[in-house]
Amino acid sequence: MINTAALLARVDLVDLVGREVTLKKQGAEWVGCCPFHDERTPSFHVVPAKGFVHCFGCGAHHDAIGYTMAMYHYDFAEACRKLGGQEMGDAVRKAVRAVPQRANDKPVELWVPIYPVPDSAPRWVAGERGSVWNPKREPRVPGGTPGGWWELAPDRADAYRAADGALMGYVLRVMIEGKKMTPTVTWCIGPRGEARWCLQHFPEPRPLCGLDALAERPDAPVLVVEGEKCRAVSAGALPAYVCVAWPGGTKGVKYVDFSPLAGRDVVLWPDADEGGFGAMLGYVDGSGLLHEGVAQFAHRAGARSLRVVDVSVQSKGWDIADAIEDGWTPRQLAGWAKARVRTVEVRESEGMAV
Numbered sequence: 001m002i003n004t005a006a007l008l009a010r011v012d013l014v015d016l017v018g019r020e021v022t023l024k025k026q027g028a029e030w031v032g033c034c035p036f037h038d039e040r041t042p043s044f045h046v047v048p049a050k051g052f053v054h055c056f057g058c059g060a061h062h063d064a065i066g067y068t069m070a071m072y073h074y075d076f077a078e079a080c081r082k083l084g085g086q087e088m089g090d091a092v093r094k095a096v097r098a099v100p101q102r103a104n105d106k107p108v109e110l111w112v113p114i115y116p117v118p119d120s121a122p123r124w125v126a127g128e129r130g131s132v133w134n135p136k137r138e139p140r141v142p143g144g145t146p147g148g149w150w151e152l153a154p155d156r157a158d159a160y161r162a163a164d165g166a167l168m169g170y171v172l173r174v175m176i177e178g179k180k181m182t183p184t185v186t187w188c189i190g191p192r193g194e195a196r197w198c199l200q201h202f203p204e205p206r207p208l209c210g211l212d213a214l215a216e217r218p219d220a221p222v223l224v225v226e227g228e229k230c231r232a233v234s235a236g237a238l239p240a241y242v243c244v245a246w247p248g249g250t251k252g253v254k255y256v257d258f259s260p261l262a263g264r265d266v267v268l269w270p271d272a273d274e275g276g277f278g279a280m281l282g283y284v285d286g287s288g289l290l291h292e293g294v295a296q297f298a299h300r301a302g303a304r305s306l307r308v309v310d311v312s313v314q315s316k317g318w319d320i321a322d323a324i325e326d327g328w329t330p331r332q333l334a335g336w337a338k339a340r341v342r343t344v345e346v347r348e349s350e351g352m353a354v
């Protein structure tokens, strides 16, 4: 995932904009005539303390990268290089190649997920409406611009944060016609330099949910659960553990970066169903192919120890959140798990043995 913080911190925004726009100081801001629309009365503000430019006339709003893209018609990687971020430009090129360029055989516009999400970006809050841009939506008219807005009011908004606490994006939970959806939203820069929330996955390898907690308590044992809701509940109920989850559900395991589990004592707590067991322990499909689970990835990442809670006696689909909702106390939950935890042995060639 592209971290723009270091590059943006190095850029002198007033100097950058000042090359093209005559600026006058006005308190903590600098003001000039907007380079993106025709005007005689200056309404284009440069706010160096917050790291963005904003036009009250046309609504243009950019950080240094977005400004450079819009001003000079650069793509994201070119803008990074122009601002002295050669390495980042290269990283972006690499990340961009990992993003599908076409959806359903239709071209899509490229939106690059970046972090940290700037302070000026709206936050997602459960129960509050927000707008997200879907770059893959088909054009309204044939040959038109792809993409469109989606208004939604998520009933969960789980933040994904980097080890240093920087906000990387959210996994939302939305009910659409009675069906649960868990879209990932990331803060992206578009082809014309504009930035907004997009319906776009984290680039691969995707981050774990709980990286900040992992970094804060490097010696604590780690509990891996399925889904952001279970992670939040278990973090509250089992404070002895750092609780983590991964994005994308049972099918998303293979896209995740498990390297932060290196050197850690790891306990896996699967959902009590076939998909849940498979996601944690791996499974062999009908054609004999091994689909690796969290256990194999954590083992390869160098986890110090690996255990799993045997939840097979529970009803199908049961998870930690169900237990707490059913009135289990955290103490009961911990005691129950303690009696059912088993060591996991990973044999490289054949996958899994418990």
Ligand SMILES: [Zn+2]
Pocket: 034, 035, 036, 037, 044, 055, 056, 057, 058, 059, 060
């Ligand atoms: Zn303007």
